[in-house]
Amino acid sequence: MDIISARGLAVGYGTAEVLRDLSFVIPEGLISVVLGVSGSGKSTLLKTLAGLLPPLEGGFEFSGAPVDYASEASLGALYRRIGVLYQGGALLNGLTLFENIALPIRMHFPEMPEEMVKDMVHNGLAQVDMADAAAKYPAELSGGMRKRGALARALVLDPDVVFCDEPSSGLDPITSSLLDDLLLRLKDTFGMTLVVVTHELRSIERVADRVLVLNAGRLHYAGDAAGLSASGDPFIRTFFLKKDSQDDA
Secondary structure, eight states: OEEEEEEEEEEEETTEEEEEEEEEEEETTSEEEEEOSTTSSHHHHHHHHTTSSOOSEEEEEETTEEOOTTOHHHHHHHHHHEEEEOTTOOOOTTSOHHHHHHHHHHHHOTTSOHHHHHHHHHHHHHHTTOTTOTTOOGGGSOHHHHHHHHHHHHHTTOOSEEEEESTTTTOOHHHHHHHHHHHHHHHHHHOOEEEEEOSOOTTHHHHOSEEEEEETTEEEEEEEHHHHHTOOOHHHHHHHHHHHHHHHO
């Protein structure tokens, strides 16, 4: 089953079109990776799919229902069913990790009893192996811990889809690999659907089930990861050759 289906989607800012004529699906229960060079529009696409940036043309369906950016009810329903791991984590420095993770619960369900809020937050922390860090502030956490804490916040409402914007950005290779392991565990254990936006290719062979490649304002490739690695397409081969040269450096 496809949880997201886009047809003729164009995204950008104001009158500046970044991506156009995008038609693709995001299958349920898999990790879909969005690839492209810096500035190719990966994060712009994520913002549109997460309900943060209205499309310039076309649209998309979420679980079979069109997302209407002119309707607060439609967007509110979308926000309750997705989680977002922002680039850099975007934790609020003046709040403890517990308070950061509790924010979406209190925003969407203000009448929820405090004991239930506590249970949900601690369950979220346990999912990312940070059960002992609830009282810490973001400044007291390492870069990898901040990313995992932000992921716990994205998971706390048990979303249907989690969007991850550059999850490995700023992390060393070992910490990045551990984060990949966590994403795989979420998929395998909970059947979670993840959309991972990145310009780094080191982890694609480990985590990607499906791949979307953006190039020159359009969707250049959409398919499984095995098909991508076996592709003879000149742009894709050049893309992977750059990866290989970075790995060898």
